[in-house]
Amino acid sequence: MYELQLLVPEDGVEAVSDALEALDALSVGVEDADAQTPAEQALFGEPGMPPPREGWQRSRLTALFPDEAGAREAASLLAAQEFFEGCSVIDVRAVAEQDWVRLTQSQFAPVEITPEFWIVPTWHEPPEAARRVIRLDPGLAFGTGTHPTTRMCLRWIANAPAGGLGRTLDYGCGSGILAIGASLHGADPVDAVDIDEAAVRSTVDNASANGVTLHAGLPDAASGAYRTVLANILATPLKVLAPLLCAHVETGGSLVLAGILSRQADELVEAYAPYLTLSVADEEDGWILMTARRPA
Template identity: 35%
Template sequence: MAWIQIRLNSTDKKAEKISDYLQEIGAVSVTFVDSQDTPIFEPLPGETRLWGNTDIIALFDAKTDMKQIVNLLKNEGHFSVDSAYKIEQIEDKDWEREWMDNFHPMQFGKRLWICPSWREIPDKNAVNVLLDPGLAFGTGTHPTTALCLEWLDSLDLAGKTVIDFGCGSGILAIAALKLGAKSAVGIDIDPQAITASRNNAEQNGVSERLRLFLSADTPPELKADIVIANILAGPLKELYPVIDSLVKPQGLLGLSGILESQALSVCDTYSQTFFLDPVTEREEWCRITGKLKL
């Protein structure tokens, strides 16, 4: 099926109201995009955070009269004659096939490969994690996930316990288990992440060694030899007391989801109780690792 989309420039204060109206007049989907590429903190449960300068992208059936849509928006006062907008025809293609064709096995460190299930495994003697993109974040394609996977690959995980804080797809916990960890725990605020992590663990044959908890249900006594959290700088600082409490004495910590410009403030927070290694950077993102001082 062919589609047509309109892209409007707006603000965070107006975006949700415009989104509601676009859906009323026939939009099949509406997406908010930061028009200034400004990093934002991860929203709290039930919260929708928008950017200071927001683009709204609305998708319509290709037969829609877009002049009429523009006039309706103007008549409702959602933007003026001078407001910026762009209308584009979306090519009709097999999006699922194109997406599958563009997702390839990826190597991280010396031993670890992340492989989609429909691709041939490049090295059957390597540590291979089968993972298909799905409901939750984390496939290895983002620099922050890659940095975490490479760190795990560099560690001796034999007999260790690992906590994946903000587990998403479960990729880090599953990789740790396949790299030799004794057991792992995944924690997330999103029930879909718990479902995705469980399904991916079953696909990789490690579900019996992985426990999963919604953050509100995390056992108070829970601790691990290694804690890794790939979320964002804001939540990492806000949740410092929680993450710190999860690390066993002399345990290791890995943090990512941090922009280079945010690294110093995160380091300042965690250096209170951790001996930190030099920051590792990639494509404007970075990883912070360290060892508990106690």
Template identity: 35%
Template sequence: MSLNRRRHATDLETISVTVPEAAVEGYETAISTVCPTVGIFEFDEEERLWRVEGVKDTGHGEEELAAALALAALTTGVTAELERTYTETDGWLARTYESFPAQEVGKRFVVRGSHLDTPPDGNRITITLDAGMAFGSGEHGSTRGCLRALELIAYRKPQRILDLGCGSGILAMAAAALLHRPVLATDIDPWSVRITQENAARNGLSQLIEARLGNGWSTPEIRRRAPYDLVFANILARPLCLMAKDLSRYLAPNGTVILAGLLNTQVRMVLAAHQRCGLVLERHLREGDWGTLILRKPARF
């Protein structure tokens, strides 16, 4: 089953706003209240304007969306006009397939849609999934940064691995395939949990990946399995800052965390929050405007 075929008897709509960089995070949070995945694209490099957009069922969550947008305007000081583009599901799927060629990432990975007929590259680890309504297809700079970071730290052979906010499950699958270790993949969105399970099965990784519903570190099951040797957290800048203390607490000594979902301009804020909790910066990887941080917990903490 393609992850895009989401119980759609109705049409889809793309909702979007165009805002200055300082307002991106607020509006990304707002749109994510009703959209399972949100994309951020540079709209005007000279003016530093960004387009924040998501795809949802037409008419779904209108009251929640209106309230979230009002809050975003209040907290950012930027009132953005919401744009809507309506499309039939089949038409959206076709355009998605056309714009999703195989993505080579780093030296080890290639991410391919299920619609591709060409043989996979035998020299790379192939992850098969479809770009769609659960975040993570190998195209976005934050996902690519995480995969590159995984390559860099793989020699440490982490045993206990957590993908916090797994989306499509791409990072959990990459870690399981590269390290041959079990991965706990969690997400606050039930649809993402289901998609991760389906993608794990499609890639022959079901025995290594356990996908569970969970709200970050407040989830008892996540805390119970700590400490972790490797944690992926490809989320948003502000939630990352808020979770820094818990992350440090549940990370094993010498454990590694890969943080993403932040613009390079947000790196300093996110890094400072984690350094205050005792974590040490090892690398800052850049994929265009997007930053990925590799941090480590000292052996004696």
């Protein structure tokens, strides 16, 4: 493998990236060329949402090619293009061969939710203390248990209020990890919905791999009232979804929301005030879990 490194101004990042893909680059990465220097810049934006700009003032683009000839040919072809003005080639160099599968797997160790509840990739054995285990490998859909928002939701599930989880809805299910966790903790029946069909398929596959029964589908598959409604998305869509999510919470039921930064708590409280009273139930690494209960 060989990588081609380029220095590109902000307004050229998109055009050069598209050209590299057209030139059969295996991958294209973009990073701040001034990272770790006084000139470093942050691209601000809510996590998971598009950044306000395409790149940094000086971006380093790294494109991976299968051989040196391909990398050098790409550099030569780019240099002849008008849109490459202001850009420059930093280097073409060999990339050390690695066992990429083993390297990727090494980055995903078992995740402890509680001493008895763990998320364990299939290439690891569960810890001896584990009594409930979700088998989940990194995939196309969000939710491997490594993010604070997912861990907080699963902790809440593991310590669910008296009376149990009952009929449960996982809205924006991603990998299905919350729906699976709820099922393992006695929720029945469980509906998992997402706007992304790939997420729905991932949820079905992961549920089958974990031996749990649930119903997964697009958002219109959610119907009626639930004792537990879970939604780990982001603050902006959660605010828009306030009336819909609250309408699904039955009398005495619980609403559990995540994907919210600590500084966004007041916004969520205000958005949900006409329907339910939210409060912060957990916090980790700048993220919060917010919950509400519909009075009996």
